[in-house]
Amino acid sequence: MPDEDLLLDVPDPEFGSGVVGVCDICQKRQAVIILSKERFKLCVLDFQNKAWIRTPAKPAAPTPPFTTSRHYVPTRAARSGVVPAVVLSPVKAVKRPSVLVVPEVYGLTTQYIEAGVRLAHEGCEVILPDFAKAEGINLLEWGRMRSSRLLMGGVHISQSHRDRALRMLEDCRRFVQTRPMVTPERQAVLGISYGGAWALAFAAQTPGLSALALAYPQMIHPPSFLRSLSVPTLAIYGGEDSEAGAAASLLEDCTARYHLPVDFSVVPEVGHHFLNRDSPNYSLPEAELAWTRLIAFVKGYLFPPPKPPPKPPVVAAKPVGTSGAATRPGSVAPPTQRAPAAKGSGSPPSGQPVATPPAGGA
Numbered sequence: 001m002p003d004e005d006l007l008l009d010v011p012d013p014e015f016g017s018g019v020v021g022v023c024d025i026c027q028k029r030q031a032v033i034i035l036s037k038e039r040f041k042l043c044v045l046d047f048q049n050k051a052w053i054r055t056p057a058k059p060a061a062p063t064p065p066f067t068t069s070r071h072y073v074p075t076r077a078a079r080s081g082v083v084p085a086v087v088l089s090p091v092k093a094v095k096r097p098s099v100l101v102v103p104e105v106y107g108l109t110t111q112y113i114e115a116g117v118r119l120a121h122e123g124c125e126v127i128l129p130d131f132a133k134a135e136g137i138n139l140l141e142w143g144r145m146r147s148s149r150l151l152m153g154g155v156h157i158s159q160s161h162r163d164r165a166l167r168m169l170e171d172c173r174r175f176v177q178t179r180p181m182v183t184p185e186r187q188a189v190l191g192i193s194y195g196g197a198w199a200l201a202f203a204a205q206t207p208g209l210s211a212l213a214l215a216y217p218q219m220i221h222p223p224s225f226l227r228s229l230s231v232p233t234l235a236i237y238g239g240e241d242s243e244a245g246a247a248a249s250l251l252e253d254c255t256a257r258y259h260l261p262v263d264f265s266v267v268p269e270v271g272h273h274f275l276n277r278d279s280p281n282y283s284l285p286e287a288e289l290a291w292t293r294l295i296a297f298v299k300g301y302l303f304p305p306p307k308p309p310p311k312p313p314v315v316a317a318k319p320v321g322t323s324g325a326a327t328r329p330g331s332v333a334p335p336t337q338r339a340p341a342a343k344g345s346g347s348p349p350s351g352q353p354v355a356t357p358p359a360g361g362a
Helices: 110-121 139-152 164-177 194-204 223-228 245-258 284-302
Strands: 066-074 082-090 096-102 125-129 182-192 211-215 233-238 262-267
Touching: 066 110, 066 164, 082 110, 082 164, 096 110, 096 164, 096 194, 096 284, 110 125, 110 182, 110 284, 125 164, 164 182, 164 194, 182 194, 182 284, 194 211, 194 223, 211 284, 223 245, 233 245, 233 284, 245 262, 262 284
Parallel strands: 096 125, 096 182, 182 211, 211 233, 233 262
Antiparallel strands: 066 082, 082 125
16 A cells, blocks of 8 residues: 555554554554564655654664665656655664665565665665656556566566666666765665566676575566576575466576576475565565575675684794703703813913923923
8 A cells, every 4th residue: 555545543453464553653553564673663665764753762762773765866767857766774884785676566565665674674775666656667567567477488578678677777776876885896686576577687787786686586588688697696486386486497497508696495385475464475484584595695795704814923933052962952051161260370261272382391
C-alpha cells in the first residue's frame, strides 16, 4: 500500500509479521516495518526519520544507527529528468562501501526496505530507487516483463539500446558513489525476483562491481547477455519455488556454458517470495537463514579482512667472546692475568721478546 493510504481505525491487530501498527515517528496507524532489533517502528514506504523531536522515546534512547533521506537523482532516462530514491546512510563517520538495491515495478515493498535496513545496520551506504514513482516504469513495463518471462523464458533485455530501468540504475549507482564518506571502488548490487533479473543484466554490463547478491531472481533473455558477467554472484532459491524454479535451471545452464562466477544456495521447504513479510510464503526461520547468507556474502567482498600486523624485526644475537676452550657458551671470558714486573729487573714487559746477551760477556 502507498504511504498516503492510512488504515481504518480498527482495533490494533496482533504484531506478528510486523507490517501493521502505529509508527513511532508520525504517530499514525498505517503499514510499518518492525524488526526484532529495531528501536523504532517506521512507516514501510515513507520512513524518513525527520521528526525525532516529537518521538515519545526517553532522552536516554540510543542514537539511530543510520539516517534516511529522499533524493531525486538526475537521469536522462525519464522526461522529468529525475528518478526518486531513498538513501540510508550510517551515522558513524567512517569510510564505507555502498550497495544498490534493485527493486521492481512495485517499488519499495517490505522485502526491499528490509534489505536496505539490514545492509545499513552493517555499515553500508544503501540507495533504493523508487521505481513505483519513476516516470516510464508503469503497467506497460510490468506487462512486458511478465509476458517476456512466459513467452521467452526470461525478462527481455534489449541489446541494441539499454533499457530505461538499467539507465536509471546506472545514474543511481554514480550518485551514491559521490556521497560523502563513500568508497567508490567498493560497491555491491542486491536484487530480488524481477529486480534480480534487472540486477543480473546491470551487473553483466557494469565493470568494477565487488559483489552481486540475488534472491530467487528471474532469468533474462537472451542468455548470451550474461557472457560478460565477471562479478562474484550468489543466487538463493527456495526448495519449493515453482515460479522461479525454471529460472534457476536456466541460470545454472548459463553458468556452466559461459563459466560464470555464480554460486547457488537452496533453502528447503519454502516457496517464492519467502523473504517478503507480506507474502503467505513468508517463513521467519528460513528467511533469517537466507538473509544471513546474503549479508555475509556481500560483507565478505565489501569489508575485506584487515592486513595482518607487521612482524617485529628479528635482531641477530651478537657473538660472545671466548677465552680458551674452557669457556662455556654464554659465559663471559675472564680478563687476562698479567704477572707484575719485579723492581730493578730488566725484564721486558709482557709480550716483548727477551734480549739475549752476547757470548763472551761484556
